[in-house]
Amino acid sequence: MKVSGSAEQSVDAATYQLVTTGFGTATLTFTNRVDPTKNVTYNVTVNSFSAPTLNSSSVTLKSVPRNEGSSNLSATVTVTSPVGGYEVSSGTNSSIASYSMSGNNCTVKAVKAGSTSITFRNKLDNSKTKTYSISVTGILYEGQAVWKYYGYYIAPANAATNTQWNGSITNNSYCSGKKGASWRIPSKDECRTILGGSDNAAESVWREYLNKGVFSNEYYWSTTDAGNGNAYIMLRYMAGAMEIAPKEKSYKGVVRCITR
Incomplete structure (x- = not known):
């Protein structure tokens, strides 16, 4: 970490700008010039950006004929935001499943049989992503069981x-x-x-x-x-x-x- 600002200052409130140069923990020590035994330390930890986290990694949406059983045609995955926030970087194939966001909850709904996914990424580091995989099985009519x-x-x-x-x-x-x-x-x-x-x-x-x-x-x-x-x-x-x-x-x- 780089520190910009005069090493010695006599003002009541000094300002230092800290610029990261890598990951880890750095310690700044401030000492009274008259009595060096009087000091205080300031620790700075620099972490890398992380991907959003999901409470589930995948789902299978099943359409079962109404006279043969029950279907599950939608699911909701909860996204936990990392430092920097997150956004959808790649939405679902809308011909297979649709999706909608409400706060940190993403709801996917079956459209027709097939496989698709939705990917979330850190807003400040596009390389940090998390993908939710979706598989749809069975015959549907406009998103409904038949x-x-x-x-x-x-x-x-x-x-x-x-x-x-x-x-x-x-x-x-x-x-x-x-x-x-x-x-x-x-x-x-x-x-x-x-x-x-x-x-x-x-x-x-x-x-x-x-x-x-x-x-x-x-x-x-x-x-x-x-x-x-x-x-x-x-x-x-x-x-x-x-x-x-x-x-x-x-x-x-x-x-x-x-x-x-």
């Missing part, structure tokens, strides 16, 4: 409502941009599979969907044209039945996405 029946993953919410059958349905426009998987609108045959392999679902099938709240009492469009101005639609009656039938294309139904 249903799974008969080999198909079913979105937990409608992609469109009050919608006539049109080119946006046949082109899959309503589902193609949804995050978490390659979502699409089902065909008539896929709707039949979802109903247990029949155009008219067995009681056990529609009751399962009813009790779990998979489908509401609505008309769900398929991509299949039925001819004569109609298209196939999957519907659930409040009375307790589910079936596939032709419906006028001008009818304003809903769109639900699926994937495999």
Whole structure:
């Protein structure tokens, strides 16, 4: 450590500037010029900058089908700031997981399966970093857990409502941009599979969907044209039945996405 300032001073308050030249502890001794036995020491310890610390180094976010178990789709890691403060130097891949900061807490949320990370660094020494690794598994729909029946993953919410059958349905426009998987609108045959392999679902099938709240009492469009101005639609009656039938294309139904 370098000390700038006159070695001998007679003022009531002397000022010395200390400049570090390395790491360790240095001692300054101030002595009365008249009586050298009267002195006081001043110790200075110089430490290197350190990286932020985290209360966890990694997390696995799991999306489990709603009818098969529970999911954990978000996690919070606490960052302890080093001397000099910290900042995010590299955020997550937003297509896999999003993140947000609240004070020293960083919350990550699953978007789709994959691996990503977020890195924090000391503001005064960019080389001092700490990385939080994030792994996402399973199928998600816009950051939500989904249903799974008969080999198909079913979105937990409608992609469109009050919608006539049109080119946006046949082109899959309503589902193609949804995050978490390659979502699409089902065909008539896929709707039949979802109903247990029949155009008219067995009681056990529609009751399962009813009790779990998979489908509401609505008309769900398929991509299949039925001819004569109609298209196939999957519907659930409040009375307790589910079936596939032709419906006028001008009818304003809903769109639900699926994937495999």
